[in-house]
Amino acid sequence: MGSPRWLLASVAAACIGATYAQPAPAAQARISAAIEAAQKSNSTDIDYTAFVNPFIGTDYTNYGDVCPGASVPFGMVKITTDLTGYAPAGYIADPTQKIRGMSPLHDSGTGSSLGSYGNFEVMPLLCPGGFDTCTTTLAARETYRMNDTDDAYPGYFSLTLDNGIKMEATSTRRAGLERFTFPQGWKPYFVIDLANDLPASFAGGTLNIDPANSRITIGGHWGSSFGPGSYQYQAFACYDLSNNGTQKLSEYGIWTGDGYGLDAKGLGQTHLNLSQNVIGGPPYESGALFSYDGNPEQVILRVGVSFVSTDQACANAEEEIGTMSFQEIQLASKALWQEKLSKIEIDVVNTPANVTEMFYSSLYRASLTPNNATLETQGAFANTTSFYFDSLYCSWDTFRTFYPLMSLHSPVEFAQIVDNYIDGWRKLGWMPECRSNNLPGWTQGGSSGDNIVAQFAVNYHNEAKALGIDINELYAALVTDGQVNPPEWNTMGRQVNVYKQFGYVPFAVLDTQSTGRQTREGSRTLEYAFEDFGIRQVAQVLGKSDDVEYYTNRSYSYRNVWDPTVSSDGFKGFMQKRYSNGTFYYTDPIGCSPRATTTQDCSLQQDNTNGFYESSSWEYSWYAPHDTATLVELMGGNPTFGERLDHFFDGGYYLAGNEPSFQTPVGYHYANQPWRSVDRVRDVVINNFSSDLVGIPGNDDQAAMATLLLFHLLGLYPVPSTTHYLIVSPFIPKYTIHNTYLKTNTTVTVTNYSAESVAYPIPNGVPAYVKSVTINGLPAKSRCYVDFYDTFRVGGTIEIVVTDEKTYDCGGNVPESLSTGGFASAR
Ligand SMILES: *[C@@H]1O[C@H](CO)[C@@H](O)[C@H](O)[C@H]1NC(C)=O
Ligand SMILES: *[C@@H]1O[C@H](CO)[C@@H](O)[C@H](O)[C@H]1NC(C)=O
Ligand SMILES: *[C@@H]1O[C@H](CO)[C@@H](O)[C@H](O)[C@H]1NC(C)=O
Ligand SMILES: *[C@@H]1O[C@H](CO)[C@@H](O)[C@H](O)[C@H]1NC(C)=O
Ligand SMILES: *[C@@H]1O[C@H](CO)[C@@H](O)[C@H](O)[C@H]1NC(C)=O
Ligand SMILES: *[C@@H]1O[C@H](CO)[C@@H](O)[C@H](O)[C@H]1NC(C)=O
Ligand SMILES: *[C@@H]1O[C@H](CO)[C@@H](O)[C@H](O)[C@H]1NC(C)=O
Ligand SMILES: *[C@@H]1O[C@H](CO)[C@@H](O)[C@H](O)[C@H]1NC(C)=O
Ligand SMILES: *[C@@H]1O[C@H](CO)[C@@H](O)[C@H](O)[C@H]1NC(C)=O
Ligand SMILES: *[C@@H]1O[C@H](CO)[C@@H](O)[C@H](O)[C@H]1NC(C)=O
Ligand SMILES: *[C@@H]1O[C@H](CO)[C@@H](O)[C@H](O)[C@H]1NC(C)=O
Ligand SMILES: *[C@@H]1O[C@H](CO)[C@@H](O)[C@H](O)[C@H]1NC(C)=O
Secondary structure (H helix, E strand, O other): OOOOHHHHHHHHHHHOOOOOOOOOHHHHHHHHHHHHHHHHHOOOOOOHHHHOOOOOOOOOOOOOOOOOOEOOOOOOOOEEEEEOOOOOOOOOOOOOOOEEEEEOOOOOOOOOOOOOOOOOOEEEEOOOOOHHHOOOOHHHHOEOEOOOOOEEEOOEEEEEEOOOOEEEEEEOOOEEEEEEEOOOOOOOEEEEEOOOOOOOOOOEEEEEEEHHHOEEEEEEEEEOOOOOOOOEEEEEEEEEOOOOOOOOEEEEEEEEEOOOOOEEEEEOOOEEEEEOOOOOOOOOEEEEEEEEOOOOOEEEEEEEEEOOOHHHHHHHHHHHOOOOOHHHHHHHHHHHHHHHHOOEEEOHHHOOHHHHHHHHHHHHHOOOOOEEOOOOOOHHHOOOOOOOEEOOOOHHHHOOOHHHHHHHHOHHHHHHHHHHHHHHHHHHOOOEOOOEOOEOOOOOOOOOHHHHHHHHHHHHOOOOOOOOOOHHHHHHHHHHHHHOOOOEOOOEOOOHHHHHHHOOOOEOOOOOOOEOOOOOHHHHHHHHHHHHHHHHHHHHHOOOHHHHHHHHHHHHHHHHHEEEEEEEOOEEEEEOOEEOOOOEOOOOOOOOOOOOOOOOOOOOOOOOOOOOOOOOHHHHOOOOOOOHHHHHHHOOOHHHHHHHHHHHHHOOOOOOOOHHHOOHHHHHHHHOOHHHHHHHHHHHHHHHOOOOOOOOOOOOOOOHHHHHHHHHHHOEEEOOOOOEEEEOOOOOOEEEEEEOOOOEEEEEEEEOOOHHHOOOOOOOOOOOEEEEEEEOOEEOOOOOEEEHHHOOOOOEEEEEEEEOOOOOOOOOOOOOOHHHOOOOOOO
16 A cells, blocks of 8 residues: 555644654664674674664654564564554554554554554553452553663564563464563563454454463454455464463453443453444453462463464464474574575675665565465465465555565565465455455555566566466466456456446446446556556467457557646646546646645545546656656657656655655666666665664555665666566675575676765765676676566676766667567567
């Protein structure tokens, strides 16, 4: 999803000026010391996990919505605390918000919602007056934390409440250990919450205390965080309370409450069976309460989760954790992260320290999501033999940079996710677009999953079979998305019936066969056209020449919403929505941009009449990544295109945190002015990203933003659904991308790199502009882009020589466009 700025503008204003009291300054000091030590030692044996700052994007001004919780790579479990206020990932650094528990299920980076998961919270309590006085309800148990104490690193999270209780967590894929340290002399009490989750969507469930086995099991149904309110998912948890028999339960019982006087407790009772509170209102409040004998200072709880059953939740904890210690689980998690982070090794010695921190923190998030829920399937996916990932959270976000990055180094994991997309088509009829909480979420631009599976197919069709993917089946799924109109396209597929009929998605069209929210006609046409390009690319791989021609034609549909008569700020020609009779419906191109003069809804709301999704026409008019040459022509040729891009940025239309803007800084490449892309990317990285809490300019969107930053730092930019990567200008003097499946290592060296070029503007005389590109000793065809098949697929060295001579061009080889003969054959 995009940023929730439309919903939250007033909140944002209120927060400006607050000072950070979280995380602990010691966390940053540790990271800085680790980078400095690595720079000094010049060793190749580097602990990359020590460079990761999980708190980047946990601020409360830019809404990064990053989850800093303990997780393994692609973990279904991400343990962090749940806070009051706007905190979609559970945690938020804002010290003015209170903690109401720690819980095992979270998503990272998602926006536009009141939160996701947060089920099965546990909250440690001090109850000076004993069991009956414990503050169990949501409002009563909220507690501030001590300032400057939050900490996290890969595989570990901790937070200390202002009553002195320290909470720590580590995890495996489906289980975790939670360690609580109490002030000396206190009896430790705990609340375990049956009903509450972040979006307050409880729809009934049960809780059982088994005192003989020191075990609490929970199961129930909850609602979607970004999808139809009528959809529900099931989830289960199993808490083991005895820490391998070393902790002895004292009192136990159940509680129920509300904010209006209900605060009932049943000492010794062991069962709760609640149905959905159909009258509505505030969240249902109920759960378990227990304490331990002997005032132990430290208590460890083991939690397992499942989307199948409580039995499976208990079995997951037994299998993945068993009697292993907190430290053993933490070290195992760290080792898994080290493996992921080692996939791209950079020259730490000569890279500015803050670039190193940004780089590895982003690479960490690039393997944090989606959540691997394989063998934890429900509904139509129950017992599927395919891999299964939850929290895809909008393919519209991730196809642009997340999967193109994964293409470079992780085909095995990529194939698993592609399998999951194809399985979505098998089970529900169309590939998933925005699966969240195991449920179909809202569609944003159409079936952007098409561009994800196409990305895989064009890069790995030779290995697809060995990686478990049947390319013909993948193609059948694509063709369904491209041809079959779902009865409702709010959650899957596209409104292809009218799109095919008119060549664009018409505004105010009579559609007698399907339903969906009749908005975003301009951006849906542009996205549908690019999705068609993805299908075309796979048709080409499969040698289906008729389909190649057909989908090539359809991929030009973006031209059908180009209105050459519309002007704005002196520039002519803009994308506009259009009636079915062909007449354009004028909307001001600045509408829904930061410079809009009127306030209006711009997201999924029915009154978003603008024609574009979370964007202005100014922003979406750049969008035809497969055929930018035609946009250059439509906009009046190279010089005007470059001037118009400058005006887009300098005039305040660019939105650093919005996906449709991701590719605009490198647009100059297509106008044969690549040096301006170099300057623009420096501008964006220096001004809109950092290693601070506010380090990303909007929702991370399942690491869409993290992977965008990674590409900028690597000096590359992907053309999705192709094998091409634009060459910009690396922020790092040397790096190696390891692809263990292909058994290739590709080292990019930047000859004449200067750390002084990591600045905006780039100082005069400092080399940063590309003079030449050499691939394994031979001159590259273009200094503006490379092909995966010539580089990362074969391994070796790419040498980029940079100079301070600014005004270079791409020679005759600007990055390819379909209409000028580009993408002519599959590799
Ligand atoms: C670091 O090690 C590399 C080889 O691994 C060597 O070429 C280089 O000179 C060393 N640099 C320093 C500052 O010691
Ligand atoms: C924690 O920091 C916040 C914000 O700076 C401040 O308002 C609050 O008083 C601090 N709390 C303590 C216990 O120092
Ligand atoms: C909970 O109650 C419902 C009906 O009130 C019943 O159908 C169900 O079996 C009960 N579940 C458990 C686990 O007791
Ligand atoms: C768990 O308990 C068993 C039986 O008391 C003991 O043999 C084992 O060492 C314990 N494991 C740990 C990690 O403490
Ligand atoms: C899935 O498998 C389990 C165990 O074999 C079985 O109980 C359940 O009915 C199956 N569910 C579906 C939907 O096939
Ligand atoms: C997902 O989990 C399954 C089952 O444990 C495992 O085989 C697979 O490698 C995991 N995939 C990723 C990307 O972590
Ligand atoms: C593609 O478009 C061209 C030019 O408009 C047209 O001649 C051709 O018939 C179209 N092909 C298909 C398969 O639609
Ligand atoms: C097309 O339809 C719109 C909306 O009904 C109308 O305003 C416009 O005049 C029509 N254009 C033509 C050419 O009939
Ligand atoms: C890194 O820190 C330096 C010094 O504070 C600053 O000038 C530079 O802009 C930072 N780089 C990035 C990429 O944020
Ligand atoms: C990006 O940086 C520019 C220039 O400093 C600034 O105007 C803009 O507000 C920033 N955008 C975001 C989303 O941080
Ligand atoms: C690639 O790099 C890895 C890790 O440094 C090394 O073990 C492997 O031998 C290298 N492979 C090739 C083909 O150079
Ligand atoms: C590196 O930069 C220096 C000074 O700008 C220049 O003289 C030299 O030719 C450059 N080296 C290469 C390989 O371009």
